[in-house]
Amino acid sequence: MRELDANISENEIEELFKKTTAWYGQNRTKEYQKYFIKLDSWHIHFYERLRKWFPETPFYFLSREPNAVVTSHLKRRGIHAIPGYVNSSLLKINLTEQHYQDFNYYTEIVLDNFYKGYLNVLAEHHPLNYFYDYGSGSNEMLYHFYQKILVQNSVPEENLQRLTKHSKDASVIFNGDEKVSYQIKHVDVILNYKLLLEKISSLSCAK
Known part of the structure; x- marks a missing residue:
């Protein structure tokens, strides 16, 4: 606004x-x-405001490892993976010429800021915040969501079937992202993701 x-x-x-x-x-x-309100990934940077407005609403956070994210954007790039498409201030980035020269490097910086945002949210220990990483399985994610948010132990079959379709195009059968040889350049992305994964895993073990 x-x-x-x-x-x-x-x-x-x-x-x-x-x-x-x-x-x-x-x-x-x-x-x-x-x-249900589904937010975009960069709305992690609006967390404090949203939590203040909705103190009694469950928030469900999804994360994914950086190589998988970059690989997905190599195949079909999202708007936040294109420098300048989403206002850079919303992504906590100061745009430079290097970002325009290397979209993948730019995507890594965007991801790193997301992970930092997740870590800040985790540090709050809010009882109505729930976290899940895609690496634990997409089907399992639905069961986790239904258990934590809806307090149900079963998932409707039509929802499980939706996982067989591409997230960006429901008319396309999803067979996994094409394997691409890619090396993360921004080391902090991997370090912050690993830290995030450790904290999410420790929450799962505690529960």
Whole structure:
């Protein structure tokens, strides 16, 4: 919102956001029972604001290892993996000429900032925050989500079937990302991901 109006107040932002989510989440049929909001990956940088606005709402965080993410973007690049497409300030990046010369390096920096954001959220130890890494399995992720968020031990078959389709195009059967030989250049990406994975794993062991 501040990209369009630098003078908009924090209270106005909160009011407009909540009005928008309430409009989208209207209970239009008797079948509606839950309201889910899926955020984009860079909204990790808005966590403090969102948690303040929704203190009693469960938040579910997904992570994925950096090589797999970069490989996915090599095949079909998302908008946050293109320098300048998403406002760089929202991604915590100061754009340089190097970013435009090497989109993959830029993607690594974006990822590193995501991992740092995840680590900050984990450090808060909020009881309604739940974490899962794709490396533990996509089917298992759905079961974990249903158990933690919906308090259910089973997953509808149609939801499991959706995992067989490409996340960016449901008409395409997903057979895994094409193997690409790629070497991460920004070492901190790997280090911060490993630290994140250790902390998520320790949460799972504790529970």
